[in-house]
Amino acid sequence: MRVRFAPSPTGYLHLGSARAALFNWLAARHMGGSFLLRIEDTDLDRSKPELIEVIYQGLTWLGLDWDEEPVLQSSRNAEHQIAVDALLESGAAYWSSPIAEGDRAQFANKAYDPADRDRQLGPGEGRAVRFRVPENGTTSWNDLIRGEISVEHANIEDFVIRRANGSPTFFLANASDDAFMGITHVIRGEDLINVTPKYLLLREAMQIPGALPQFAHMPLIVNEQRKKLSKRRDDVSLMDYKDRGFLPEAMVNYLSTLGWGPTDGQEVRLDPLSLTDGFPTMFDIAQVSSSPAFFDTKKLLFVNGEHLRALTLEEFADRSAPFIAAAPWFDRFESDPENAQRLLQILPEVQTRVETLSEVPGYVDFLFLDDPEIDEAAWNKAMGPDAAVWLSACIDGIAEWEWSSPQLHESFMALAEQMGANRRKFQAPVRVAITGRSVGPPLFESMQILGRVEVLRRLQATLDRVQLTA
RNA sequence: GCCCCCAUCGUCCAGCGGCCUAGGACGCCUGCCUUUCACGCAGGUAACACGGGUUCGAAUCCCGUUGGGGGUACCA
Numbered sequence A: 001m002r003v004r005f006a007p008s009p010t011g012y013l014h015l016g017s018a019r020a021a022l023f024n025w026l027a028a029r030h031m032g033g034s035f036l037l038r039i040e041d042t043d044l045d046r047s048k049p050e051l052i053e054v055i056y057q058g059l060t061w062l063g064l065d066w067d068e069e070p071v072l073q074s075s076r077n078a079e080h081q082i083a084v085d086a087l088l089e090s091g092a093a094y095w096s097s098p099i100a101e102g103d104r105a106q107f108a109n110k111a112y113d114p115a116d117r118d119r120q121l122g123p124g125e126g127r128a129v130r131f132r133v134p135e136n137g138t139t140s141w142n143d144l145i146r147g148e149i150s151v152e153h154a155n156i157e158d159f160v161i162r163r164a165n166g167s168p169t170f171f172l173a174n175a176s177d178d179a180f181m182g183i184t185h186v187i188r189g190e191d192l193i194n195v196t197p198k199y200l201l202l203r204e205a206m207q208i209p210g211a212l213p214q215f216a217h218m219p220l221i222v223n224e225q226r227k228k229l230s231k232r233r234d235d236v237s238l239m240d241y242k243d244r245g246f247l248p249e250a251m252v253n254y255l256s257t258l259g260w261g262p263t264d265g266q267e268v269r270l271d272p273l274s275l276t277d278g279f280p281t282m283f284d285i286a287q288v289s290s291s292p293a294f295f296d297t298k299k300l301l302f303v304n305g306e307h308l309r310a311l312t313l314e315e316f317a318d319r320s321a322p323f324i325a326a327a328p329w330f331d332r333f334e335s336d337p338e339n340a341q342r343l344l345q346i347l348p349e350v351q352t353r354v355e356t357l358s359e360v361p362g363y364v365d366f367l368f369l370d371d372p373e374i375d376e377a378a379w380n381k382a383m384g385p386d387a388a389v390w391l392s393a394c395i396d397g398i399a400e401w402e403w404s405s406p407q408l409h410e411s412f413m414a415l416a417e418q419m420g421a422n423r424r425k426f427q428a429p430v431r432v433a434i435t436g437r438s439v440g441p442p443l444f445e446s447m448q449i450l451g452r453v454e455v456l457r458r459l460q461a462t463l464d465r466v467q468l469t470a
Numbered sequence B: 001g002c003c004c005c006c007a008u009c010g011u012c013c014a015g016c017g018g019c020c021u022a023g024g025a026c027g028c029c030u031g032c033c034u035u036u037c038a039c040g041c042a043g044g045u046a047a048c049a050c051g052g053g054u055u056c057g058a059a060u061c062c063c064g065u066u067g068g069g070g071g072u073a074c075c076a
Helices: A015-031 A049-062 A073-090 A101-107 A114-118 A168-179 A190-205 A239-245 A250-257 A272-282 A297-310 A315-325 A330-335 A339-351 A357-368 A376-382 A387-400 A406-420 A423-435 A441-449 A452-469
Strands: A003-006 A032-037 A093-095 A128-131 A138-145 A147-150 A158-160 A185-189 A214-218
Touching: A003 A015, A003 A168, A003 A185, A015 A032, A015 A185, A015 A239, A015 A250, A015 A272, A032 A049, A032 A114, A032 A168, A049 A239, A049 A250, A049 A423, A073 A093, A073 A128, A073 A158, A073 A168, A073 A190, A073 A272, A093 A114, A093 A339, A128 A190, A128 A297, A138 A190, A138 A214, A147 A190, A168 A190, A185 A190, A239 A250, A239 A406, A250 A297, A315 A330, A315 A339, A315 A357, A330 A339, A339 A357, A339 A441, A357 A441, A376 A423, A387 A406, A387 A423, A387 A452, A406 A423, A423 A441, A423 A452, A441 A452
Parallel strands: A003 A032, A185 A214
Antiparallel strands: A093 A128, A128 A158, A138 A147
């Protein structure tokens, strides 16, 4: 088995493309075949290396390794021209003049004049080469995912294989390059179903020895409106998910379950080997679903959270590092060498609370800011009528208590009881005073890490403000 | 319009003629745990689009209807 992923360098790697790459990779690894890359850069006048690099980066991030040197479609231009000439020579293709948009009504709304087929035109201004689709008959194939698909030739227009500017079109380059690369299975999106008859017709006319590839058209990934993911409305760039704090293993894991399900029913795979070896072992392209799948960010979030929690503390810290480095308070964070240790202490508490790495800074910022950022809604809710009394009792206590989170916990609860306060309500003003928010990591661990002096300072500042506004 | 594809809980996947009073996961809801929020644990909610066949028997096969999607470029 030789499969290929054939993206065009557009500047970003589309989520749908990433999924296509993944399924090709899974199929190849399952069969012990080769997963190849071809960069379809024919349409771009200038080949930008950095745009191609983006594709490599995306695949590398996901851990999809490819075999053999990638083929640049632009490097095969000479072969494409030879193929076009041969088709012209054999009469399978012909030169054709364009029909202006306004005049198409006279030609059954076609962009070309079918009569050009017999005009024996040569090259000329604006003329393209079109493929002569047989008038009768049907082209069909047995799709690995969908079964028999057939299209009558009468429904296929004479498509362009060489543009007026001399460049080969997708149809020709795609068919020619697959033959050149020895591709045995074409696994691609459902949106390409209707070009398959053209591909087949072309391959037949080109008379390339060897078997035609088998086709498998995967279902599309759709948005909430059940439409193909679009650049305008949807988050389609794979690497944006990286920036938003998603783990590549979570992306691979989730994407694998869109249109396919592991045979043992276990969707979430936290063991890395289970993902890189287990999934390929179970994968079968023929088992892929034929109906579109909704890209459910909520489920992705869940899967990401699971993978995040499965990380060791060291790994979690490593993966969080870029997000910490991007925080506005990073300069301050770096200025105190002890902060790295403080971060490491709070991180285990953060790990069970976040679904993406980008949420990490928001959980720890209070440790590294001069003053916590106060959430006014949380403040208003927490600072009830008893807040001042409670805060001042806490200040008295905290000045004395043994400085360890279990001890703080115990002393704090004893104090709450002593004051006849509800435990939940009693901790609220203190939490807001220290972290600025009503939700966050456990209070006593946070206090312990922050230190007695700073905790007292924040409590006093809060008490002052409460009394001032009272 | 024409061509092609698709149709099981809100969502993803399982089901490949009897094991289906349809299973798992996400979501949502309830409870437990609990200093908040989470995590974890225990429950609950919810689907075979419709109509005809075929068959002793259909979510599973066939036909039609309806609905959705993709394509219809000298984009890929």
